[in-house]
Amino acid sequence: MTIKRVFEEAKKLLEEAGYPGARIGIPKSPEFGEAYSSLPFEMASKANENPMSIAEKIVSKIKKSRLIDTVEIAPPGYLNFRVNWPFFASLTINEVLEHGRQYAFSNVGKGEHILIEHTSVNPNKALHVGHARNVCIGDLLARLYSKTGHSVTVLNYIDDSGAQMAELLLGFLELGYSEEPPPGMRFDEYCGDIVYIEVNRRAERDPEIDNKRREIARQIEMHGSEAFRKARAIADRVLRDQLQTCARLGARYDILCRESDVITFNLWDEAFRRLKDSGVLYLANEGAKKGCWCIDLSGHEVLSKEGDEVLVKSDGGTTYVARDIGFAIWKLGESSTDFKYSVWGKNPDGSDILITDLNGERKFEKGHPKIVINVIDSRQKRPQAIIKYALSKMGIDPGRYIHFSYEPVTLSSRSAKLLGMGTDAKQVHMSGRKGIYFKVDEILDRLREIALTETVKRHPEWDEEKLKYVSEAIAVASLRYSLLKADTDKMVVFDIEESSRIEGDTGPYILYSVARAYRIMEKASNAKIVIDTRPPNNLEASEKELIRAIAHLPLIVEETLESLMIKKLVTHSRQLAMRFNDFYESCPVIVSGELAGFRLALVKSYIESQIGLMDVIGLPILKEM
RNA sequence: GGGCCCGUAGCUCAGCAUGGACAGAGCGCCGGCCUUCUAAGUCGGAGGUCGAGGGUUCGAGUCCCUCCGGGCCCGCCA
Numbered sequence: 294m295t296i297k298r299v300f301e302e303a304k305k306l307l308e309e310a311g312y313p314g315a316r317i318g319i320p321k322s323p324e325f326g327e328a329y330s331s332l333p334f335e336m337a338s339k340a341n342e343n344p345m346s347i348a349e350k351i352v353s354k355i356k357k358s359r360l361i362d363t364v365e366i367a368p369p370g371y372l373n374f375r376v377n378w379p380f381f382a383s384l385t386i387n388e389v390l391e392h393g394r395q396y397a398f399s400n401v402g403k404g405e406h407i408l409i410e411h412t413s414v415n416p417n418k419a420l421h422v423g424h425a426r427n428v429c430i431g432d433l434l435a436r437l438y439s440k441t442g443h444s445v446t447v448l449n450y451i452d453d454s455g456a457q458m459a460e461l462l463l464g465f466l467e468l469g470y471s472e473e474p475p476p477g478m479r480f481d482e483y484c485g486d487i488v489y490i491e492v493n494r495r496a497e498r499d500p501e502i503d504n505k506r507r508e509i510a511r512q513i514e515m516h517g518s519e520a521f522r523k524a525r526a527i528a529d530r531v532l533r534d535q536l537q538t539c540a541r542l543g544a545r546y547d548i549l550c551r552e553s554d555v556i557t558f559n560l561w562d563e564a565f566r567r568l569k570d571s572g573v574l575y576l577a578n579e580g581a582k583k584g585c586w587c588i589d590l591s592g593h594e595v596l597s598k599e600g601d602e603v604l605v606k607s608d609g610g611t612t613y614v615a616r617d618i619g620f621a622i623w624k625l626g627e628s629s630t631d632f633k634y635s636v637w638g639k640n641p642d643g644s645d646i647l648i649t650d651l652n653g654e655r656k657f658e659k660g661h662p663k664i665v666i667n668v669i670d671s672r673q674k675r676p677q678a679i680i681k682y683a684l685s686k687m688g689i690d691p692g693r694y695i696h697f698s699y700e701p702v703t704l705s706s707r708s709a710k711l712l713g714m715g716t717d718a719k720q721v722h723m724s725g726r727k728g729i730y731f732k733v734d735e736i737l738d739r740l741r742e743i744a745l746t747e748t749v750k751r752h753p754e755w756d757e758e759k760l761k762y763v764s765e766a767i768a769v770a771s772l773r774y775s776l777l778k779a780d781t782d783k784m785v786v787f788d789i790e791e792s793s794r795i796e797g798d799t800g801p802y803i804l805y806s807v808a809r810a811y812r813i814m815e816k817a818s819n820a821k822i823v824i825d826t827r828p829p830n831n832l833e834a835s836e837k838e839l840i841r842a843i844a845h846l847p848l849i850v851e852e853t854l855e856s857l858m859i860k861k862l863v864t865h866s867r868q869l870a871m872r873f874n875d876f877y878e879s880c881p882v883i884v885s886g887e888l889a890g891f892r893l894a895l896v897k898s899y900i901e902s903q904i905g906l907m908d909v910i911g912l913p914i915l916k917e918m
Numbered sequence: 919g920g921g922c923c924c925g926u927a928g929c930u931c932a933g934c935a936u937g938g939a940c941a942g943a944g945c946g947c948c949g950g951c952c953u954u955c956u957a958a959g960u961c962g963g964a965g966g967u968c969g970a971g972g973g974u975u976c977g978a979g980u981c982c983c984u985c986c987g988g989g990c991c992c993g994c995c996a
Contacts, residue, residue: 321939331938331977338976369976371939415996455996552996585994598920599992606994613996674922675991700923700990719988747958767958779931782923784989791930791945796958798931798944805958813955820955856935864932867943874959883955896955918958 295385295844296327297851302360303328303374310354317374319845323838326365326373327381333370344370360384378837382828385844389898390826394905395440397846401854402443406660408624409435411668412539412546413450416528417457418485420538421730422787423670423702423723426776429911430699431668432544433777433859436909441854446659447545448624449536451648452552453528454521457489459510460496461527462520464488467505468495481534482732484527490728514610516557525553536638536646538733543769543911545640547647548657550632552616554649558630560619561611565604567687568618574604583607593682602679614676618683626661627689664693671698697857699781704729705788720786731789733772740768743793744801748918766913767801773911774800778863798867803907804915806870806877810900811916813882817893820883824897825890835875839895842872843902866906873899 300317307315307330315332333348340347348366355364363375389396411431414424431447438445461484464470470492474483496503512520528551536546568574568588577585584607590596604615611619622628634647634655647657669677677696685691703720704712714721714729723730744764748755755763775792779785795801832840842865849865852858876899882892904914 316936318936318938325939329938334938334976344976367939369939452996457996582994595921603994608994610994612994616996670990671923672990673996676996698923703989722989744958751956751958780924783931784924786930788930794945796945799958801958802944805956809956809959816955852935858935860932867932871943877955878960881954918956 295381295388296841296848298384299328299360299374299376299381299844302358303330306355306358306361306364306374307332307351307372309356310351312351320373323834323841325367325371326363326375327841328361328374330372330374331370332372337370348372378832379828379830381844382832382836382840383826385840386826386828386894386898389843389901390824390894393901394908396902396905397850398440398905398909399847400442402438402441404442404444406446406626406662407438407443408446408448408659408662408665409438409668410448410450410624410666411435412535412544413452413669414535415452415455415457416531416535417461417489418531418725419479419481420535420733421723421725422733422736422776423730425542425733425736425772426699426702426785427668427670428539428542428544429773429776430697430781430859431666432542432911433862433909434666434668434697434857435545436911437850437853437859437862440905440909441850444660446547446657446662449546449549450552450620451528451532451549453525454513454553454556456510458513458524458528459506460489460492462509462513462523463496463502463506464492465527466509466523468492468502479534479734481531481538482734484531485725486728486732489725493726516553521553525551533638540641541737541769542733542773543913545642545644545646547644548634548659549637549646549648550620551649554632554651555616555620555623556611557651558623558632560623560628560630561615562619563628563630564615564619564622564683564687568604568683571686571688573683573686588679588683590679590682593678596675596678596682599675602676614679617676618680621665621680621684621694622687622689624659624662624665625684625689625693626659627687632657662693664695666695666697668697668699670701672701674698695857697781700784702776702785702787704731705786705791708787708789711789720784731787736789736792737765737768737772739789739793740771740795741765744768744771744795747795752917763915763918766915767795767804767918770800770804770912771795772800774803774863777910778860778867780860781858800912801918803866803870803903803912804918806873807900807903807907808915808918809877810873810896810903813893813896814900816883817889817896820889822883822889822893824894826894828891829888833876833880835872835879836892836895839869839872839876839899842869843898846902846906862906862910866903866910866912869899869903869906873903 303317315330317328320329333344336347337344348370352364361374362377365373367373412428435445435447470488474480512518513524573589577583585603586605587601587603590601632649633653634657635650635653636645637648638646681691703722706716709721741764744767748764853861
């Protein structure tokens with residue numbers, strides 16, 4: 294908490310001088326010290342006095358401390374606080390070395406339960422780059438909460454009973470598609486790239502096929518039917534492949550919830566009763582929605598402008614929003630029933646992945662989550678808002694239900710053209726139906742090839758296994774970084790050429806700086822240099838900057854937990870790497886004589902703070918590359 | 919028609935939540951740095967009406983309003 298400590302100290306000094314409650318900020322440039330206050334400006338406008346003279350008055354009353362030994366006035370009236378660098382450096386480095394990669398991640402969660410739902414890709418196709426954004430965001434949140442002491446459950450919702458399954462079934466059962474993919478092709482790719490697309494194309498032209506599709510869609514809904522059983526089996530098979538891709542991206546899961554089970558558990562019935570009791574539900578007697586149970590949205594500031602939402606169709610079936618309301622109650626730990634599970638598989642870290650199963654033997658305690666985070670793209674803001682409104686009407690705090698919204702990934706027109714889609718637009722939306730998308734695995738494979746070429750150049754002596762391991766890590770780092778550094782409020786325009794870079798502002802930049810740091814550790818060890826946390830009196834500018842960046846990390850983590858602006862973590866990771874590279878250029882370690890021990894401590898501090906952050910972002914760590 | 923998001927260098931984007939000191943990176947372009955720890959790096963140069971206008975303020979890229987441009991959502995689909 295070192296930079297926070299500087300802020301608190303500055304605040305305290307001002308308070309002791311008779312100016313309580315001042316706001317302290319981070320100066321833009323190191324020349325302005327480590328903390329600043331614009332208090333003189335605020336006072337000047339009230340007192341009708343010159344900020345500079347007020348600043349002088351304040352400074353004359355401030356007593357210095359061991360941590361802050363200089364307070365300066367800078368025109369036109371800033372107060373700049375400077376730390377006692379040797380003391381500050383030693384505090385920071387000792388704190389990092391004491392906590393290791395847990396530095397900056399305090400146990401604020403205290404075991405509180407958090408449930409995070411992400412991925413939730415329909416089980417009829419391989420993941421494309423748009424899905425990858427969801428996976429990476431959700432996984433980062435899960436990592437962040439885990440690392441800060443929360444008890445996290447990661448949930449993946451498997452819609453195995455929706456209309457999109459009907460296309461596959463139609464292909465396999467009626468149109469003669471083999472259930473075995475061509476050699477060398479994964480089942481999920483086969484389903485998404487061939488069966489799904491071709492069946493769709495045929496259904497568009499042939500009303501007969503379209504009718505059959507509708508018929509199968511109806512049958513899938515019937516629990517225990519042949520179509521139901523078949524849909525489940527195919528979904529399970531696709532899911533195997535999909536989760537392999539997710540594992541490749543570094544994501545892990547605790548429970549998989551099948552929509553077919555959610556329906557069977559009748560979570561909706563409970564929600565229906567509670568909504569009806571609250572009086573927000575009504576049966577439409579006339580108009581276009583005659584015979585439907587609708588939720589009355591007139592009490593909602595925004596939703597009221599767009600009309601009420603149907604929850605139960607006139608044929609008695611539930612809509613997606615209704616089922617999601619029921620599921621939300623369960624996720625929040627507010628329902629009276631719970632699922633049973635069986636073991637579905639294992640995460641790369643060895644933990645079990647459970648799947649809902651009516652006859653399952655396993656229980657899973659997700660607890661009563663403090664918050665439930667649903668990672669879903671921004672196009673679902675309206676239905677998600679309706680769910681929150683419904684929760685509030687049932688007496689459940691809607692603040693506990695968070696729709697973590699992000700803008701979708703689109704394709705640059707250059708990349709869309711590569712996929713055979715002519716367009717004049719700057720970017721186009723991906724479409725599984727039309728085959729306009731890049732699959733996650735093909736992107737990773739491409740990145741891995743590029744990384745491999747570079748790695749072989751540098752390390753011709755490495756064996757194949759090592760080369761593969763390193764280039765895979767670089768590929769994953771590259772993709773994760775590019776999807777996570779973007780503001781979640783901004784569309785990611787994916788361009789296959791652009792994202793094939795592994796230089797500049799990319800994931801490998803971070804990995805490379807760490808690999809260099811590890812090399813210094815190794816050489817220092819050979820040279821028998823021992824870590825010494827006592828700083829010299831005169832620190833180099835690049836040393837100070839590196840220490841500053843390290844000292845800021847706890848504040849960044851705290852702010853991210855508060856605001857959930859996850860890109861802050863990514864931006865700071867790059868910031869740290871840049872500061873380290875500056876240091877690397879200007880401050881040699883091994884040959885620096887008396888300074889070697891301290892500089893080595895600084896290198897070690899960089900490694901610990903950076904890899905701690907990389908743990909959360911999900912960037913793989915390489916000691917050599 | 920109603921609602922949400924975006925608009926900063928040729929391109930891709932930080933910075934905006936919590937207003938403050940010269941608006942920062944990367945890519946691309948031009949020119950340097952490998953007989954001191956990995957050049958996937960680094961240094962320098964060129965490149966900006968922060969979409970437009972108004973308002974609040976001592977001070978606005980940041981807050982408020984209007985407008986313009988782009989994207990998305992508003993189904994008895996999920």
